[in-house]
Amino acid sequence: TNGSAPAVPSDQYDSLYLSPVTVGSSTLHLDFDTGSSDLWVFSSLQAQSSLVGHDYYMVDPAKEKQGYTWKISYGDGSGASGKVYADKVVVGGVTATAQAVEAATAVSAQFTQDVDTDGLLGLAMSTLNTVKPQQQKTFFDTVLKQLAQPLFAVDLKYHAAGSYDFGFIDKSKYTGAINYVNADTSKGWWGVSATAYSIGNASTSATVSGILDTGTTLLYVDTPIVKAYYAKVKGSKMDNTQGGYVFPCSATLPDFSLTIGGVKQIVPGKHINYSPTSAGNCFGGIQTNDGIGFSILGDIFLKSKYVIHEMGSTPRIGFAQQ
Numbered sequence: 587t588n589g590s591a592p593a594v595p596s597d598q599y600d601s602l603y604l605s606p607v608t609v610g611s612s613t614l615h616l617d618f619d620t621g622s623s624d625l626w627v628f629s630s631l632q633a634q635s636s637l638v639g640h641d642y643y644m645v646d647p648a649k650e651k652q653g654y655t656w657k658i659s660y661g662d663g664s665g666a667s668g669k670v671y672a673d674k675v676v677v678g679g680v681t682a683t684a685q686a687v688e689a690a691t692a693v694s695a696q697f698t699q700d701v702d703t704d705g706l707l708g709l710a711m712s713t714l715n716t717v718k719p720q721q722q723k724t725f726f727d728t729v730l731k732q733l734a735q736p737l738f739a740v741d742l743k744y745h746a747a748g749s750y751d752f753g754f755i756d757k758s759k760y761t762g763a764i765n766y767v768n769a770d771t772s773k774g775w776w777g778v779s780a781t782a783y784s785i786g787n788a789s790t791s792a793t794v795s796g797i798l799d800t801g802t803t804l805l806y807v808d809t810p811i812v813k814a815y816y817a818k819v820k821g822s823k824m825d826n827t828q829g830g831y832v833f834p835c836s837a838t839l840p841d842f843s844l845t846i847g848g849v850k851q852i853v854p855g856k857h858i859n860y861s862p863t864s865a866g867n868c869f870g871g872i873q874t875n876d877g878i879g880f881s882i883l884g885d886i887f888l889k890s891k892y893v894i895h896e897m898g899s900t901p902r903i904g905f906a907q908q
């Protein structure tokens with residue numbers, strides 16, 4: 587069986603995208619995350635005060651995987667932990683009958699405060715799954731064999747609802763050719779490399795290695811590239827109190843592109859105006875990766891493309907223009 591689930595922006599700035607998932611007998615709204623590999627949910631194991639505003643998973647003790655635990659921390663300092671259950675998970679009509687469902691007992695403030703997000707559904711390699719004593723499969727790995735093709739496609743949109751397709755490529759969702767490159771999955775992520783970047787119509791040769799990450803809002807690249815980009819934005823500055831580069835909301839932002847597999851993958855300048863700040867300027871969608879040693883191609887990069895993640899004998903990534 588193949589299937590498709592909507593990806594709805596959680597707010598007016600596309601901070602994250604939420605997809606409806608049936609977990610046991612509840613429908614939760616999860617953030618599908620190609621940068622991690624745990625399916626975790628807000629649950630009845632948590633204090634009631636943490637559940638206000640959230641939909642949550644009503645655990646059934648009979649389904650608990652006794653003695654199993656999980657604990658995840660993300661690069662931005664957020665995290666969660668809890669216990670593990672085996673239950674039915676349905677995404678767009680695709681059913682995993684005994685999927686490892688990681689029920690939270692504790693979650694960090696970033697997640698508790700975001701009342702729209704009821705958990706995450708990881709879509710990176712299962713080698714990054716945090717469950718102990720036995721690592722568990724992602725939803726995609728669990729259903730892989732029942733899909734017509736071993737792939738899922740990501741169609742995030744700018745200030746609009748997109749979708750995640752499982753098992754098939756939807757020709758109505760892209761124009762032109764799909765450009766495929768091999769994925770570097772050696773670190774558990776969907777890794778890609780670019781051979782150049784461009785700001786406006788000026789191109790610079792450089793190696794930009796990064797991971798595709800639907801669970802990250804912005805596009806994080808090496809500091810020299812960030813500086814070169816905002817040098818082209820009048821009135822822009824690094825604002826440490828806001829935590830990144832800001833600029834006048836009236837500024838014209840140049841397009842940015844990464845050349846992957848010989849093809850320029852363009853991020854329209856308009857997409858790089860992420861949101862207004864509390865200080866009356868606007869926060870940039872391109873920010874520094876703080877020397878973590880790789881780039882994070884988050885939603886700002888992804889929302890102009892249809893991106894196929896194919897787990898064949900050689901994992902591949904396909905890029906097409908929306």
Ligand SMILES: Cc1nn(C)c(C)c1CC(=O)Nc1ccccn1
Binds near residue numbers: 619622660664802878
């Ligand atoms: C924002 C960021 N900074 N640094 C160093 C990294 C690695 C990130 C990406 C990140 O943490 N993404 C995330 C956060 C919560 C849930 C899912 N993905």
